[in-house]
Amino acid sequence: MGFTSFVAVGDSFTEGVGDELPDGRVRGWADLVAQGLAVSSPEPVTYANLAIRGRLLDAILEEQLPAAIALKPQLMSLNGGGNDILRPRVSIDDVAQRLVDGAKQALDAGIHVILLSGANPSDHLPMGKRIAARGDALAAAVHAKMPVSYTHLTLPTN
Numbered sequence: 001m002g003f004t005s006f007v008a009v010g011d012s013f014t015e016g017v018g019d020e021l022p023d024g025r026v027r028g029w030a031d032l033v034a035q036g037l038a039v040s041s042p043e044p045v046t047y048a049n050l051a052i053r054g055r056l057l058d059a060i061l062e063e064q065l066p067a068a069i070a071l072k073p074q075l076m077s078l079n080g081g082g083n084d085i086l087r088p089r090v091s092i093d094d095v096a097q098r099l100v101d102g103a104k105q106a107l108d109a110g111i112h113v114i115l116l117s118g119a120n121p122s123d124h125l126p127m128g129k130r131i132a133a134r135g136d137a138l139a140a141a142v143h144a145k146m147p148v149s150y151t152h153l154t155l156p157t158n
Contacts, residue, residue: 003075003112005046006034009064010079012053030077037075046073057081057095061102069109076106077114085134092134096141103146115142 008014008030016028034047048071050064060080068076080102081095103115 002041003037003045003073004041004043005071005073006030006037006075006077007047007068007071007073008033008049008051008077008079009060009068010051010077011055011060011083012051013082014051014077014079015049015053016051017053033077048073051079054083055080057084057098057102061098065102065105069106069111072109073111075112075114077116078103078106079116081138082135085138086131090134092137092141096138096145099138099142100145115146 010030012018014028014030016026016031019026019028021027028049030049030051031047034045034049037047038045048068050068052059052064055064057080060078065078078099081099084090084095085092099115103113106113
């Protein structure tokens with residue numbers, strides 16, 4: 001049985017910023033996942049992308065996550081924290097814990113969760129190496145905080 005409902009929450013990475021179509025609309029990875037689900041399903045697939053560019057993790061968890069859970073999808077992607085780690089003072093551990101807690105809320109609601117960290121735009125940003133190090137630290141902290149009973153998939157960065 002495949003997934004017939006998918007909701008994506010997050011920031012610009014999930015919204016699709018950086019993957020503009022010729023008409024100016026964005027089409028990102030979440031849209032492609034939904035398309036893949038639809039192509040492989042004999043049933044209609046519902047999809048909502050609630051992600052909004054520029055959102056900090058608190059806004060994602062307070063606004064998008066409850067709305068996504070209320071839709072009762074079979075599958076939900078959760079991405080956030082990328083904008084938080086751009087701040088001069090940030091606790092990577094706190095961001096990671098809040099992200100994991102958000103994933104657990106969806107899991108407790110019976111939703112399959114894809115928990116991921118965003119793209120690494122640090123090559124194009126001032127202080128890129130520092131931002132990349134923070135992103136790597138966030139991904140490692142989230143991975144360490146997820147209970148071992150959950151499946152972990154680590155993809156290569158290159």
